[in-house]
Amino acid sequence: MTAYLLKRLAIAVATLVLASMVVFAVLEIIPGDPARLMLGMNASADQVELLRNQMGLNAPLAWRYLHWAGGLMSLDFGRSYTYSVPVIDLVRERVVVSLPLALIALALSTLIAIPVGLFSAGRHGRASDTVAMGAAQLGVAVPNFWFALMLIYLFAVWLRLVPAGGFPGWGAGVWPALKSLVLPAIALALPQAAILARVTRSALIEVLNEDYIRTARAKGLPYRAVLWRHALRNAMIPVLTILGLQFAFLLAGTIIIENVFYLPGLGRLVFQAITQRDLIVVESVVMLLVAAVIIVNLLVDLSYAVVDPRLRSRP
Amino acid sequence: MSLLEIENLSLAIADTPILRDIELSVAPGEVMGLVGESGSGKSMTALTVMQLLPFAARATGRVTFGGIDILSATEDQMCALRGDDIGMVFQEPMTALNPVKTIGEQVAEGIRWHTGANRADAEERARKMLDRVGLPSAQFPLSRYPHELSGGQRQRVVIAIACALKPKLLIADEPTTALDVVLQAQILDLLRDLVAENGMGLLLISHDLAVVTEMADRITIMRHGEIIEAGDTARTLSEQLHPYTRQLAQASMHVPARAKIHEVGQGKPLLQVDSVTRDYLGRRTSLFKRTAPIRAVNEVSFSMAPGQSVALVGRSGCGKSTLARMVLALDEPTSGTIRFRGQDITGKSEADLKSARRDMQVVFQDPYGSFDPRQKVERLVAEPLHVLEKKPTNTERREMVAKALHEVGLSPRDMDKYPHEFSGGQRQRLSIARAIITRPKLVVADEPVSALDVSIRAQILDLFAELNQKLGIAYLFITHDLTVARAITDAVMVMHDGSIVERGKTSEVLDHPQSDAAKALVTAAPDLHRAIARRLREQG
Numbered sequence: 001m002t003a004y005l006l007k008r009l010a011i012a013v014a015t016l017v018l019a020s021m022v023v024f025a026v027l028e029i030i031p032g033d034p035a036r037l038m039l040g041m042n043a044s045a046d047q048v049e050l051l052r053n054q055m056g057l058n059a060p061l062a063w064r065y066l067h068w069a070g071g072l073m074s075l076d077f078g079r080s081y082t083y084s085v086p087v088i089d090l091v092r093e094r095v096v097v098s099l100p101l102a103l104i105a106l107a108l109s110t111l112i113a114i115p116v117g118l119f120s121a122g123r124h125g126r127a128s129d130t131v132a133m134g135a136a137q138l139g140v141a142v143p144n145f146w147f148a149l150m151l152i153y154l155f156a157v158w159l160r161l162v163p164a165g166g167f168p169g170w171g172a173g174v175w176p177a178l179k180s181l182v183l184p185a186i187a188l189a190l191p192q193a194a195i196l197a198r199v200t201r202s203a204l205i206e207v208l209n210e211d212y213i214r215t216a217r218a219k220g221l222p223y224r225a226v227l228w229r230h231a232l233r234n235a236m237i238p239v240l241t242i243l244g245l246q247f248a249f250l251l252a253g254t255i256i257i258e259n260v261f262y263l264p265g266l267g268r269l270v271f272q273a274i275t276q277r278d279l280i281v282v283e284s285v286v287m288l289l290v291a292a293v294i295i296v297n298l299l300v301d302l303s304y305a306v307v308d309p310r311l312r313s314r315p
Numbered sequence: 316m317s318l319l320e321i322e323n324l325s326l327a328i329a330d331t332p333i334l335r336d337i338e339l340s341v342a343p344g345e346v347m348g349l350v351g352e353s354g355s356g357k358s359m360t361a362l363t364v365m366q367l368l369p370f371a372a373r374a375t376g377r378v379t380f381g382g383i384d385i386l387s388a389t390e391d392q393m394c395a396l397r398g399d400d401i402g403m404v405f406q407e408p409m410t411a412l413n414p415v416k417t418i419g420e421q422v423a424e425g426i427r428w429h430t431g432a433n434r435a436d437a438e439e440r441a442r443k444m445l446d447r448v449g450l451p452s453a454q455f456p457l458s459r460y461p462h463e464l465s466g467g468q469r470q471r472v473v474i475a476i477a478c479a480l481k482p483k484l485l486i487a488d489e490p491t492t493a494l495d496v497v498l499q500a501q502i503l504d505l506l507r508d509l510v511a512e513n514g515m516g517l518l519l520i521s522h523d524l525a526v527v528t529e530m531a532d533r534i535t536i537m538r539h540g541e542i543i544e545a546g547d548t549a550r551t552l553s554e555q556l557h558p559y560t561r562q563l564a565q566a567s568m569h570v571p572a573r574a575k576i577h578e579v580g581q582g583k584p585l586l587q588v589d590s591v592t593r594d595y596l597g598r599r600t601s602l603f604k605r606t607a608p609i610r611a612v613n614e615v616s617f618s619m620a621p622g623q624s625v626a627l628v629g630r631s632g633c634g635k636s637t638l639a640r641m642v643l644a645l646d647e648p649t650s651g652t653i654r655f656r657g658q659d660i661t662g663k664s665e666a667d668l669k670s671a672r673r674d675m676q677v678v679f680q681d682p683y684g685s686f687d688p689r690q691k692v693e694r695l696v697a698e699p700l701h702v703l704e705k706k707p708t709n710t711e712r713r714e715m716v717a718k719a720l721h722e723v724g725l726s727p728r729d730m731d732k733y734p735h736e737f738s739g740g741q742r743q744r745l746s747i748a749r750a751i752i753t754r755p756k757l758v759v760a761d762e763p764v765s766a767l768d769v770s771i772r773a774q775i776l777d778l779f780a781e782l783n784q785k786l787g788i789a790y791l792f793i794t795h796d797l798t799v800a801r802a803i804t805d806a807v808m809v810m811h812d813g814s815i816v817e818r819g820k821t822s823e824v825l826d827h828p829q830s831d832a833a834k835a836l837v838t839a840a841p842d843l844h845r846a847i848a849r850r851l852r853e854q855g
């Protein structure tokens with residue numbers, strides 16, 4: 001078990017270092033001089049050169065990478081060119097929107113998907129299974145921005161239960177803040193839930209054909225008990241894998257939804273930073289997202305070991 | 316009064332008839348043997364009693380258990396019966412247990428479900444039951460997981476689950492088929508003791524006539540979903556009134572006719588294995604530490620003459636398959652050398668091995684798993700031809716495939732079919748055709764008949780014998796089944812814990828085993844002659 005843990009941890013750290021190099025290298029290669037951008041088209045070559053020196057852009061590549069990576073570790077991401085504030089402050093403001101949103105969406109998607117998967121697998125091949133999976137197919141196919149617009153129309157414009165967009169901030173109280181996150185969370189969660197439900201169902205159906213399910217039935221357990229006690233845990237591995245990938249997507253892939261709902265989240269921050277060539281912000285947020293994805297995958301790897309005792313004895 | 320009474324049972328799955336007019340009964344304390352070849356409906360009969368049939372199955376007739384009409388019982392009534400009054404043991408112990416639950420949880424689960432006992436009481440009963448089936452608490456605490464146990468130990472757990480609540484009836488569906496003969500004997504002993512202790516009825520399903528004869532008071536023989544013959548075991552098998560019963564009995568004891576017997580030491584040896592050892596890395600216990608390496612094969616030496624047929628017998632896990640893989644140059648020995656036709660084949664590149672590969676081929680156990688279902692027979696059988704020096708033209712290739720198919724008793728027309736169009740026995744013929752198409756000097760056969768029904772098995776053994784006589788192919792048969800060794804080989808090597816502990820002429824070793832390992836194998840091997848004789852003494 002310890003060997004398994006250590007190995008996963010080592011892999012996670014190595015991936016993080018490698019990813020930081022790639023992120024740094026890509027932003028080095030793409031054209032566009034941040035100094036020139038900050039000073040505008042009319043600045044003279046000397047002025048640009050001066051600023052480049054000030055910003056440390058003329059230092060050797062390796063030195064700049066180490067400086068940047070060292071800063072990341074002490075949460076010093078540098079200053080944004082466009083906002084002229086420390087990047088960490090920008091990020092902190094946005095994370096309190098994006099992270100709760102991703103977590104609520106993830107919880108919603110799991111809460112919908114697992115029961116639907118169990119329901120469908122238990123009625124494999126019958127009409128109710130076909131209907132549930134047809135709905136899931138629809139959920140995968142419908143683009144989430146369109147779905148978001150429909151939600152706004154129904155719940156915000158027509159029923160007036162929640163705001164149509166914007167975020168009052170947590171300072172305005174937990175309830176109003178949560179209320180403004182409900183619709184975006186649903187819009188994000190449903191397509192994910194549809195995928196997850198399909199994965200849960202097919203994993204369960206595969207497990208239900210296993211010999212040990214027959215053993216459990218021969219013990220006298222009713223079908224439903226067999227499904228919950230024996231099948232579900234064995235079907236968890238593929239479900240956890242997808243769940244891990246989905247969390248990464250929910251955290252990073254919210255650009256569209258945040259735009260639809262005018263939420264000041266990380267997705268919008270990256271989007272704006274890219275259009276304004278605020279490379280330091282892009283770098284920092286991308287690295288943060290990479291780190292989040294790696295940590296989530298590490299957690300998924302560890303949860304495999306919790307679910308399946310056979311993995312505990314493996315390095 | 317009978318415990319289980321099946322009258323007039325017919326079964327259809329999605330309008331395909333599976334069972335017709337089945338009559339069968341089991342009395343308390345009685346062992347009823349249900350024998351038949353694959354697809355004869357044995358398992359379906361058992362699953363009907365348990366009401367664990369596929370969704371689309373429709374059963375008619377009468378099945379009563381202790382006065383309860385099973386066919387009209389509700390699912391709740393059946394749940395109350397299953398695991399409490401009727402227990403069931405299945406064929407494949409490796410997959411019959413839930414891998415993510417401890418053995419304690421799995422044995423206690425049924426106890427808690429049926430008796431409503433609390434966790435502690437249920438675990439105490441589970442503990443007692445595991446002790447009873449031969450898994451003592453010192454080595455097998457309740458917290459063990461299935462993957463930490465061997466196949467035989469897992470089957471004991473399955474039996475503990477089935478018998479935890481002292482069922483009135485135990486249904487055992489091929490409970491020992493996946494185990495080696497020594498484990499088989501142990502499991503059968505355990506089942507016999509449980510029957511005697513609890514006055515339990517046992518419905519023992521098997522394709523192995525010898526096993527059933529040793530165990531059963533009465534026997535029922537099935538074929539194509541119908542009962543062929545039923546009665547006292549001794550009388551049924553000694554009189555063999557029904558032609559099918561006679562056919563089964565003869566096929567179980569079949570020995571192919573072989574004219575020439577090859578002896579070691581004639582001319583130049585075909586294969587020389589010289590103090591070959593194979594170590595596997597130990598299990599990693601942490602990032603830097605491993606347990607001591609595991610020695611799978613230990614200083615094994617032997618040689619085979621051209622045309623000689625040699626059996627390598629031993630219990631599962633003794634290292635016989637590892638040795639065979641090294642002979643086939645699919646695995647490298649840690650030390651020692653293997654010479655094939657004088658050429659050293661250890662540590663050679665694939666290019667250097669080409670000529671050796673041409674002269675040695677392999678037949679595997681599973682005729683279902685060893686073919687790509689999407690390729691036609693022509694391509695499958697022609698596969699080894701790529702090791703030939705000169706690539707055959709298409710017409711030449713078709714001719715060679717046709718010839719090989721003819722030699723194994725199939726029609727050249729079968730060339731354009733797919734594997735699923737063949738039965739199990741025919742598929743094993745295909746794998747033999749694939750093995751002989753390059754005219755090899757040596758064929759290594761890893762349990763080539765153990766997945767086959769007895770009558771098919773007899774035919775395949777005949778085919779092996781015939782090809783040995785006609786083409787002079789030498790065989791290395793890897794098996795735990797001594798009847799196969801006796802039927803088809805000149806010499807036997809007995810392997811135990813990685814070493815060859817005994818060797819000699821087949822009849823001598825099997826009739827007068829010297830080593831403990833050989834003795835254990837011989838005594839444990841079910842023998843139909845012996846079993847019938849004993850039954851006759853007991854039943855008069």
